[in-house]
Amino acid sequence: MGMDRREFIKSCSLVAVMGLLYGCRKLPLDEVARLGDGPTLKQFEDEVKLAVSQAKKQLDLVKVSRPGPLSIPGASPLNRFGMAIDLDLCDGCGECILACNKENNVPLVPEDDAARGRFMHWVDMRSGAPFMCAHCGKAPCERVCPTGAANHTPDGLSAMVYKRCAGSRFCGANCPVQARKFNFNDAQKLGLARKFNKEVPLRDKGVMEKCSLCLHRLQNDRLKFKTQLSVAVAAAGNVSVKNAAENATEWRGRGVTTACSDACKRRAIIFGNWLDEKSPLVQLTKDRVLYAPREIADLDPSVVFMRGRR
Amino acid sequence: MFRYLMLAGLALFLPGLCALGYSLYEGPSAWMLDSRTFWGTPISLFVFWVGLAHAGTLLSAVFLALDIKLDRRTALIAELSTLASLVFAGIFPLMHLGYLQNFYMVAPFLDARGNFANVSSPLVWDFCCIAVYAILSLLFFVMHLKARVNPALDKYRKPMAWLLFPLVLWVHTVVSLDFATTFVPEWRGAFFPVYFIAGAIFSGIALVNLLLCTEGYRVRLLERLQLICSWILCAIWFWDFLLKGTFFASAFIFAGVLPQLRLVSVFRENRWGRAALSVSVLFGLFLERFYLVSPEYGTSSSFGWIDLGLVAFSVGGFMLLFFGVRRLLNRYAENAGAYFGEVDGSDMAKVEEAEDAERVAASGLGVEKSKKGFYIQPWSSEEYRILRFPLLVGIAVALIFVVWAWGQLPFVNVELSLANVLPLVYPVMALATVMTLLARIYFVEKSFVLHRREKILGVAILILAGACAGTFFAGGASETSGASVDVAAFGENTNVDLAQSALVWNARCATCHGRDGKFNEKFVREYYPVPPKLDLPRLDSLGTDSLVKVVLNGRVNMSAYANRLTPAEAYGLVNYMRSLAARDSGEGAR
Amino acid sequence: MRFSGIKMPGLLKGGLFCWVVVLFVVVFSMFLADFLLEEPAVPERGMSSIPFDHAIHGDSIGLDCSACHTGARASANAYMPSMADCMDCHRLPMNDKLAEEEMQVDLSEKPWSHKRHLPDHVVFHHGVHAAAGVACADCHGTGFRQNRYGGEKFDMQSCIRCHRGETFKERGFKPAATYCAACHR
Incomplete structure (x- = not known):
């Protein structure tokens, strides 16, 4: 292809201008993005109110038996964390949603998504009661996750490793109750995310997330417990410390709660360990009838509903 | 057209x-x-x-x-x-x-961190x-x-x-x-x-x-x-x-x-x-x-x-x-x-x-x-004779891969099931077979010659594939949080039991007072005047409240910790100190 | 295979069409570049600039790391010492007066703080590792004794290999958790 000098210089300068424009175009945009100080708490409250008022999805509950030890290999015989939501007490106020958003840094969504009901909230209102991931013992989402980002802990949590997630959304397609939320927007860049809780990372655009059953609280408690236990064992001659250690030599997650259960004024959400007799969960569900959504009743859910007395 | x-x-x-x-x-x-x-x-x-x-x-x-x-x-x-x-x-x-x-x-594909894909996923x-x-x-x-x-x-x-x-x-x-x-x-x-x-x-x-x-x-x-x-x-x-x-x-x-x-x-x-x-x-x-x-x-x-x-x-x-x-x-x-x-x-x-x-x-x-x-004509046909050896190699590779992949499940708690790996068997076998077949053509077939350009292209493809594999093996790096780590937070611990107090003691007090409540001889004798011994009778005579005040406000050579410990933690420390001294005297009595 | 005999399509010879092609390609490459270059920077870790002599405080006096980094054996963060922590000792009659004078002069640097290099989604608890018998030097090396502190490189590979029991075999650590949610959130 022939090209004279004039044409050559013309092309070069065009490329240079394009390059310059490309290099600089972000500066003003980034400034705009940085102007906001992040959303206010009021915005989060309003969004929760909107979500509660929009909630239409209904739950079709069926009776289930009490969750027992997990059947997956490597499961802990001591711990299986879960929750029970008391439908007799719950009035559907939505406080749990706000508490969850603040605890887990759940971002806001842009207005058009909100109008379509596409919220990021880990807790939904369905049939007038809070509904979140049930942390199924035989979780269908984990089986289809290609990278292993969705996986089960020995303690019965269905956990997410955000950095391992490739965003294939296969887990979302395979969740029978649509408990999973996908980060369609870059909430940090759009100024929709606010880091209320420094313990929980903000999620990137393009990854899946869902209720973690306040995994970070359990992690912190477990690590603290193990540290203290070893100090207590080291001071073995010390009678009183030894006694304290003998109370529990294995971590059972006692005293840990989730943000939603803390926030519930009517104490309708109870968090605990299904395998620990001393856990409030076991004690308060003893004479109750347990329910779960029909779609996941066979999947051994850890988060169940209770209604009526036996 | x-x-x-x-x-x-x-x-x-x-x-x-x-x-x-x-x-x-x-x-x-x-x-x-x-x-x-x-x-x-x-x-x-x-x-x-x-x-x-x-x-x-x-x-x-x-x-x-x-x-x-x-x-x-x-x-x-x-x-x-x-x-x-x-x-x-x-x-x-x-x-x-x-x-x-x-x-x-x-x-x-196994990366440097030992992560493996979840082979049970379609x-x-x-x-x-x-x-x-x-x-x-x-x-x-x-x-x-x-x-x-x-x-x-x-x-x-x-x-x-x-x-x-x-x-x-x-x-x-x-x-x-x-x-x-x-x-x-x-x-x-x-x-x-x-x-x-x-x-x-x-x-x-x-x-x-x-x-x-x-x-x-x-x-x-x-x-x-x-x-x-x-x-x-x-x-x-x-x-x-x-x-x-x-x-x-x-x-x-x-x-x-x-x-x-x-x-x-x-x-x-x-x-x-x-x-x-x-x-x-x-x-x-x-x-x-x-x-x-x-x-x-x-x-x-x-x-x-x-x-x-x-x-x-x-x-x-x-x-x-x-x-x-x-x-x-x-x-x-x-x-x-x-x-x-x-x-x-x-x-x-x-x-x-x-x-x-x-x-x-x-x-x-x-x-x-x-x-x-x-x-x-299955066993005597030309195709079969050509395919015989590569097919054996392919089957061997596929078997090795399946056994290996089966053992590489990403988590201990994924259900081990051969069915999860089976869908990979045939593709792996076919790939290995064809590669062996190509190697055979390259080395055995006399009339097969590669042009120089094709050789360069082949080498380039190999290098590119190697580079990709290396990059994927190394994996990405995460952004650091960038949050600042500074002094220990004040009043972090609200519920203070003996085990927690033991941790605080070991961190704050053990440098001078020793982990076991006796003095850290080397440190104390070299730099400090030796303080009076804190045995059980002395602790009892001083009383818990005044000891807590000493911990918080300091005394003579003892530093003040009011800005670094909560009163609850100070109480916990005094209790822990007492339990250490009690153990000490118990041992002495024995 | 040789394709040099093939004529280039006429459309590449210039004209309006050519510019349209260029425009589309530029738009696409900009989107692509945006997408590819948005990657976060790889963490860099330089030497610390804090004027503190670990060798004097550590080996010669016999202070444990946790004497100043008070969380090193107790909590998730090892913590940097505050001015008050330094003055616990330095307010007392000591052999080395120079250090005390130096501390008074250089107040702007204290309390010392530095950036965390642990990503948000990773949990690392110093206390539980110390409690399990892991020595500070196992991960941090002995470089800080020569004041070459701050040059350590941590990655998931070194964590997971020890957790699996592949490294530090001679130390006889108990097997540690290897499921993802043990360390990630």
Whole structure:
């Protein structure tokens, strides 16, 4: 292809201008993005109110038996964390949603998504009661996750490793109750995310997330417990410390709660360990009838509903 | 002709490219997504294009393997259309990902951190099968081109075809499992693999028929097959309707009713008529894929500009790629007139003549051809002898891989099941076999020489593959939090028991007072005046409250900790100190 | 295979069409570049600039790391010492007066703080590792004794290999958790 000098210089300068424009175009945009100080708490409250008022999805509950030890290999015989939501007490106020958003840094969504009901909230209102991931013992989402980002802990949590997630959304397609939320927007860049809780990372655009059953609280408690236990064992001659250690030599997650259960004024959400007799969960569900959504009743859910007395 | 088709492709492709760029930048919210399944246009397009990609290998390999006569040009066109379709079948699942940077984590590949893909996920099977299918189809195509120049290579084509034949069915079975193994009611069903394979073959044949129309000739066999496929698919749709009550009217009209017009001679004998029938089939099957992937289409989501752009991108890109390469390949396809099958209106006789002529020519080169009428002579055939050793290697590699992958499950708590790894067996085996076969050709076949350019290309591909593998092995790095770590937070611990106090004691007090409540001799004697001994009677005489005050406010050489400990922690420390002293005196008494 | 005999399509010879092609390609490449270059930077870790002599405080006096980094054996963060922590000792009659004078002068630097290099999604608890018998030097090396502190490189690979029991075999650590949620959130 022939090209004279004039044409050559013309092309070069065009490329240079394009390059310059490309290099600089972000500066003003980034400034705009940085102007906001992040959303206010009021915005989060309003969004929760909107979500509660929009909630239409209904739950079709069926009776289930009490969750027992997990059947997956490597499961802990001591711990299986879960929750029970008391439908007799719950009035559907939505406080749990706000508490969850603040605890887990759940971002806001842009207005058009909100109008379509596409919220990021880990807790939904369905049939007038809070509904979140049930942390199924035989979780269908984990089986289809290609990278292993969705996986089960020995303690019965269905956990997410955000950095391992490739965003294939296969887990979302395979969740029978649509408990999973996908980060369609870059909430940090759009100024929709606010880091209320420094313990929980903000999620990137393009990854899946869902209720973690306040995994970070359990992690912190477990690590603290193990540290203290070893100090207590080291001071073995010390009678009183030894006694304290003998109370529990294995971590059972006692005293840990989730943000939603803390926030519930009517104490309708109870968090605990299904395998620990001393856990409030076991004690308060003893004479109750347990329910779960029909779609996941066979999947051994850890988060169940209770209604009526036996 | 090809040039105009190429330009038409370009005109569709360029706006499509912008749509693709925008979708990559904006992420999955850019295109139509099903609100329930989170899947949308790219997956429908993927299923559609991967179905089209079965045309080439099916027609070329399967017919070759079964010794059904198909002229070389049709076979080449079919193989080329496979490759061009596979490019787009590969792009769409990748762009579908929300976090594309992590795509390599889908491959069953052990990285430096010991992470392994979750082989129980159909997506992993999918990834492997399609990757292997793409590599083998490319090699099959190149082999075909090479064999045209060097007839000695012709005898290796059939063994490769034998390997590719099951792979076609395998790949589409696995694609269908993506859907069939989920909990989405519309996708469930054991008949899905049959359904998908039938649909894929149908669309693949329709594509080849369409491309043959652009070449200006026809193969009646393929047209008849297209008609038969439409009946099979209608039967499956009827079955699906009886099972689940789902029925896609427009898909049925375009892919089920309109193809029957082939029975009308006006459509059959007219080139444009045939092309229209093929287009109708393709359109109908696209709609069917689309409705299938997005069961909630219409209720909560609708088709937008970006979706149209993505469709334009793939259609235009396919035309650009196919007709572009087709132009380049003219000299392979057009210099042997006898090969060019039937021109419009002729019959199969010419192909047979050409094959006979080829056989005569080949016998001069010492290439044995099987007798007509005996298609399969399993243990004594030429193909078997060529394939014997590579196949053994392939099976061995596949076995080793399966055992290895089975042991590499990502977590201790994933259920160990051989069924999870089985879908990978055949692709791995086929890949290893073909690689061994190629090595054999390279080292054994005397007439096979590589040009310098081809050698450079080969080395470049190897280096590139190595670089990719290395990058994926190393994995990415995460951004650090950037939060500042400073002094220990004040009042962090609210509930203070003895175990917690022990931790605080060890951190704050043990430097001077010692972990066991005795003094840290080395430190204290060197730098401090020795303080009075804190034994149990002395602690008792001082009392808890005053000791807490000392801890908080300091005294003589004792530092003040009021800003670093809460009163609760100070109380805890005094209690702990007392328990240490009590143990001490207990030991002394004993 | 040689394709050099093929003529270039006429459309590449210039004209309006050519510019349209260029425009589309530029738009696409910008989107692509945006997408590819948005990657976060790889963490870099330089030497610390804090004027503190670990050798004097550590080996020669026999202070444990946790004497100043008070969380090193007790909590998730090891913590940097505050001015008050330094003055616990330095307010007392000591052999080395110079250090005390230096501390008074250089007040702007204290309390010392530095950036965390642990990503948000990773949990690392110093206390539980110390409690399990892991020595500070096992991970942090002995470089800080020569005041070459701050040059350590941590990655998941070194964590997971020890957790699996592949490294530090001679130390006889108990097997540690290897499921993802043990360390990731």
